[in-house]
Amino acid sequence: MAKAPVLTPQADDFPRWYQDLINKAELADNGPVRGTMVIRPYGYGLWERMQQEMDARIKRAGAQNAYFPMFIPQSYLTREAEHVEGFAPELAVVTHGGGKELEEPVVVRPTSETIINEYFSKWVQSYRDLPLLINQWANVVRWELRPRVFLRTTEFLWQEGHTAHATYEDARAYADMIHREVYGDFMVNVLAIDVVLGRKTARERFAGAINTLTLEGMMGDGKALQMGTSHELGQNFAKAFHTQYLSGEGKQEHVWQTSWGSSTRMVGGLIMSHGDDNGLRVPPRLASVQVVVLAIKGDDAVVAKVREIGAALEAAGVRVVVDDRTDVPFGRRAVDWELKGVPVRIEVGPRDLEAGTAMLARRIPGGKEPVSIDALTQLVPAVLEEDQALLLRQSRERREARTVDVTSIEEAVEAAATGWGRIPWADLGPEGEAKLAEQGVSVRCLVAADGSVPEADDQSGNIAIVARAY
Amino acid sequence: MAKAPVLTPQADDFPRWYQDLINKAELADNGPVRGTMVIRPYGYGLWERMQQEMDARIKRAGAQNAYFPMFIPQSYLTREAEHVEGFAPELAVVTHGGGKELEEPVVVRPTSETIINEYFSKWVQSYRDLPLLINQWANVVRWELRPRVFLRTTEFLWQEGHTAHATYEDARAYADMIHREVYGDFMVNVLAIDVVLGRKTARERFAGAINTLTLEGMMGDGKALQMGTSHELGQNFAKAFHTQYLSGEGKQEHVWQTSWGSSTRMVGGLIMSHGDDNGLRVPPRLASVQVVVLAIKGDDAVVAKVREIGAALEAAGVRVVVDDRTDVPFGRRAVDWELKGVPVRIEVGPRDLEAGTAMLARRIPGGKEPVSIDALTQLVPAVLEEDQALLLRQSRERREARTVDVTSIEEAVEAAATGWGRIPWADLGPEGEAKLAEQGVSVRCLVAADGSVPEADDQSGNIAIVARAY
Numbered sequence: 001m002a003k004a005p006v007l008t009p010q011a012d013d014f015p016r017w018y019q020d021l022i023n024k025a026e027l028a029d030n031g032p033v034r035g036t037m038v039i040r041p042y043g044y045g046l047w048e049r050m051q052q053e054m055d056a057r058i059k060r061a062g063a064q065n066a067y068f069p070m071f072i073p074q075s076y077l078t079r080e081a082e083h084v085e086g087f088a089p090e091l092a093v094v095t096h097g098g099g100k101e102l103e104e105p106v107v108v109r110p111t112s113e114t115i116i117n118e119y120f121s122k123w124v125q126s127y128r129d130l131p132l133l134i135n136q137w138a139n140v141v142r143w144e145l146r147p148r149v150f151l152r153t154t155e156f157l158w159q160e161g162h163t164a165h166a167t168y169e170d171a172r173a174y175a176d177m178i179h180r181e182v183y184g185d186f187m188v189n190v191l192a193i194d195v196v197l198g199r200k201t202a203r204e205r206f207a208g209a210i211n212t213l214t215l216e217g218m219m220g221d222g223k224a225l226q227m228g229t230s231h232e233l234g235q236n237f238a239k240a241f242h243t244q245y246l247s248g249e250g251k252q253e254h255v256w257q258t259s260w261g262s263s264t265r266m267v268g269g270l271i272m273s274h275g276d277d278n279g280l281r282v283p284p285r286l287a288s289v290q291v292v293v294l295a296i297k298g299d300d301a302v303v304a305k306v307r308e309i310g311a312a313l314e315a316a317g318v319r320v321v322v323d324d325r326t327d328v329p330f331g332r333r334a335v336d337w338e339l340k341g342v343p344v345r346i347e348v349g350p351r352d353l354e355a356g357t358a359m360l361a362r363r364i365p366g367g368k369e370p371v372s373i374d375a376l377t378q379l380v381p382a383v384l385e386e387d388q389a390l391l392l393r394q395s396r397e398r399r400e401a402r403t404v405d406v407t408s409i410e411e412a413v414e415a416a417a418t419g420w421g422r423i424p425w426a427d428l429g430p431e432g433e434a435k436l437a438e439q440g441v442s443v444r445c446l447v448a449a450d451g452s453v454p455e456a457d458d459q460s461g462n463i464a465i466v467a468r469a470y
Numbered sequence: 471m472a473k474a475p476v477l478t479p480q481a482d483d484f485p486r487w488y489q490d491l492i493n494k495a496e497l498a499d500n501g502p503v504r505g506t507m508v509i510r511p512y513g514y515g516l517w518e519r520m521q522q523e524m525d526a527r528i529k530r531a532g533a534q535n536a537y538f539p540m541f542i543p544q545s546y547l548t549r550e551a552e553h554v555e556g557f558a559p560e561l562a563v564v565t566h567g568g569g570k571e572l573e574e575p576v577v578v579r580p581t582s583e584t585i586i587n588e589y590f591s592k593w594v595q596s597y598r599d600l601p602l603l604i605n606q607w608a609n610v611v612r613w614e615l616r617p618r619v620f621l622r623t624t625e626f627l628w629q630e631g632h633t634a635h636a637t638y639e640d641a642r643a644y645a646d647m648i649h650r651e652v653y654g655d656f657m658v659n660v661l662a663i664d665v666v667l668g669r670k671t672a673r674e675r676f677a678g679a680i681n682t683l684t685l686e687g688m689m690g691d692g693k694a695l696q697m698g699t700s701h702e703l704g705q706n707f708a709k710a711f712h713t714q715y716l717s718g719e720g721k722q723e724h725v726w727q728t729s730w731g732s733s734t735r736m737v738g739g740l741i742m743s744h745g746d747d748n749g750l751r752v753p754p755r756l757a758s759v760q761v762v763v764l765a766i767k768g769d770d771a772v773v774a775k776v777r778e779i780g781a782a783l784e785a786a787g788v789r790v791v792v793d794d795r796t797d798v799p800f801g802r803r804a805v806d807w808e809l810k811g812v813p814v815r816i817e818v819g820p821r822d823l824e825a826g827t828a829m830l831a832r833r834i835p836g837g838k839e840p841v842s843i844d845a846l847t848q849l850v851p852a853v854l855e856e857d858q859a860l861l862l863r864q865s866r867e868r869r870e871a872r873t874v875d876v877t878s879i880e881e882a883v884e885a886a887a888t889g890w891g892r893i894p895w896a897d898l899g900p901e902g903e904a905k906l907a908e909q910g911v912s913v914r915c916l917v918a919a920d921g922s923v924p925e926a927d928d929q930s931g932n933i934a935i936v937a938r939a940y
Binding site for chain 1: 501507508539542546558562567568576585611797
């Protein structure tokens with residue numbers, strides 16, 4: 001008799017598989033206030049590693065971390081017209097503080113363009129103060145009507161970058177650099193998700209931006225997930241908040257700005273990109289636990305050996321956990337590590353010890369084989385690199401296999417039932433886009449004919465990538 | 471003519487000196503909502519280094535990071551009677567979300583004991599699940615009537631640890647270990663503040679705790695700052711939230727808990743411990759910038775040399791910044807780095823280059839001397855270690871010099887005018903403590919006769935340390 005599946009199979013019910021995995025791998029729980037989430041230690045460990053990798057890239061891009069208050073006077077939001085229109089329906093409002101009704105209600109930040117511009121306008125005086133490159137790691141709140149853990153939550157964790165530049169060109173180049181060298185590099189080379197880098201249409205732009213660059217990943221069910229965005233804000237916020245500088249020619253000029261964000265939503269993207277019916281599969285470069293060394297039985301020699309292997313791997317630069325909880329049945333522990341997606345398991349029992357071997361179980365390609373214990377410190381780093389590359393290849397192959405060229409709205413909707421469609425933007429346009437939207441399909445982004453990011457919506461040869469999306 | 475002081479001198483007006491320093495060293499600004507603050511990049515850099523050092527110690531203590539929602543249903547707060555009484559006056563309340571009035575208002579966490587217990591009660595089933603050791607890095611809100619940047623702000627950043635144990639003894643030992651090995655070790659050996667480790671009296675305990683351990687630092691004006699606390703919660707929250715486990719004997723038992731926190735208030739403590747009339751002095755082990763290498767003039771050879779020195783120091787493991795902004799006057803840059811408290815400045819001009827020397831300026835002991843450029847990579851790490859030790863010694867000497875033994879309430883109040891008083895707790899007691907409080911003086915903590923942390927308030931020989939406090 002086949003054993004009962006640990007999770008609802010993906011093919012039966014993808015959303016339920018996702019929720020099962022999050023529960024059983026102990027990634028997160030629903031919070032008590034609708035739409036909020038509790039990120040459990042193993043899930044938070046994934047986010048911590050994302051933060052480390054992203055933060056290093058953000059610092060290399062020259063931005064410095066800072067922290068702005070989460071309470072924003074309601075009046076700030078209204079200064080940029082499109083911005084308030086975009087965010088008003090999602091705001092959480094604090095009306096009472098310290099036992100009294102507040103004179104002016106404050107909103108909990110849904111994003112920080114407004115409050116940051118209030119300070120940029122004080123800090124920026126002359127062209128010498130530019131570029132001003134700031135990032136913050138923070139929680140934000142957007143009231144969600146249809147919440148889903150990690151993907152759409154009322155409170156989520158993110159980084160938001162905010163920069164001010166002297167010229168349109170500088171701001172544009174910076175938004176583009178963040179898009180490629182921070183987000184693109186991280187998502188492709190660490191998350192192993194073969195994201196498409198493109199440009200949002202006017203309809204899908206950030207509220208208050210003149211241009212939004214996006215990274216779209218294809219999930220296991222063929223739907224798209226927006227994994228991060230980088231915006232050119234033009235001078236919209238600068239004008240609303242009087243953020244000006246004295247140019248080298250002695251003139252007062254408004255700054256040109258960017259903002260860019262990525263969030264705990266990426267954890268959801270990771271799950272839906274790489275997970276399978278046995279659980280999560282974590283790319284080795286991201287994994288907080290790359291290898292678990294398991295003692296099969298509570299034999300003293302076995303326990304000593306797994307600790308020795310663990311220490312040797314740690315010395316070789318591998319992130320390793322030793323599981324010698326031999327009072328918990330081995331099968332249960334093995335299933336649990338598989339659910340959690342740890343790339344490599346090294347299993348050692350009394351018989352292995354005699355033979356000088358261990359069982360090497362690989363979560364990513366699957367399969368198990370006995371290997372010499374002495375060879376592990378050589379073998380494991382190579383296996384981890386191989387598995388990292390394999391995940392990215394699988395992500396790319398899925399995207400390629402499930403993306404089709406289409407020429408009509410009907411075909412586009414059909415393509416979006418199982419994957420993505422590619423349709424010339426000249427054939428679709430804003431009107432076609434509106435019609436697609438009525439059927440729950442959106443233009444995820446525009447890409448140029450050669451696959452690069454277009455300079456403008458109406459650039460000749462632009463292709464629209466259309467899909468259902470999270 | 472003496473040059474005008476950059477800051478209000480400490481001796482003239484200590485609170486104004488503090489605020490001047492925060493402004494001029496660009497550490498923080500006041501936020502738009504009363505009591506909130508904007509932490510600017512240099513100030514945030516101090517906090518980031520605190521986080522790194524603390525986080526490593528917290529992980530060594532076996533706790534794992536997680537994240538709980540900041541929105542807590544109002545009803546949770548009321549379940550533990552003392553807790554709600556302590557925090558009710560300071561709460562921020564969200565009454566509207568997503569454009570609608572909420573059915574139940576939610577509070578923004580002032581601390582997370584209640585929401586965390588709600589989840590602990592789900593996650594803990596048997597003794598095998600214990601100890602459960604959780605930490606979170608988060609923002610919290612306590613409405614402040616008399617805010618002061620870093621010291622008392624409506625929103626602040628902190629870490630809060632929350633643990634559950636099978637026995638009273640285990641919880642007690644863990645709270646004590648955090649007190650000494652996480653907080654004590656960090657504050658003494660990284661912040662270079664000679665904190666006193668002690669026990670709070672019943673009057674000063676955390677709302678809902680059975681015991682609060684504290685670390686008190688003496689600031690430059692002789693006042694005390696509570697730098698961190700570690701609480702034994704007993705079974706108070708466990709009973710309110712039904713956090714129970716099945717013991718090895720098959721009985722349902724309530725867990726025993728701890729919680730412990732330290733916050734951005736430590737940045738204020740750092741400033742007021744080590745700052746002087748020229749600005750901040752940052753302990754080298756904490757400093758995100760340990761050394762700045764300055765080009766005095768914009769000569770090509772000078773700029774090349776400062777970059778070379780910077781690279782060599784970085785290779786030697788020093789956190790270094792190269793300041794070759796020769797379009798800004800050297801004097802202004804030197805004052806700025808002094809304000810920011812960077813421990814070592816290495817200044818190079820054309821004449822130095824000829825002589826193969828650089829000027830080594832030391833912020834902590836003060837003074838400047840020419841040194842051979844070739845010797846810098848040897849010399850600088852040794853200087854940094856020396857300066858770290860010097861700051862701690864100065865902190866200890868100040869505390870010793872400004873602490874006096876007293877025997878009456880009158881003497882205690884007098885001692886607190888310039889520093890700390892030590893008075894036998896048996897002579898003071900809760901009644902004497904209340905009388906002191908009327909004069910703005912509090913018992914910061916109790917210490918045992920031998921300087922250790924007392925096991926109980928009424929332990930024979932206990933000494934009360936009394937002071938005015940931030």
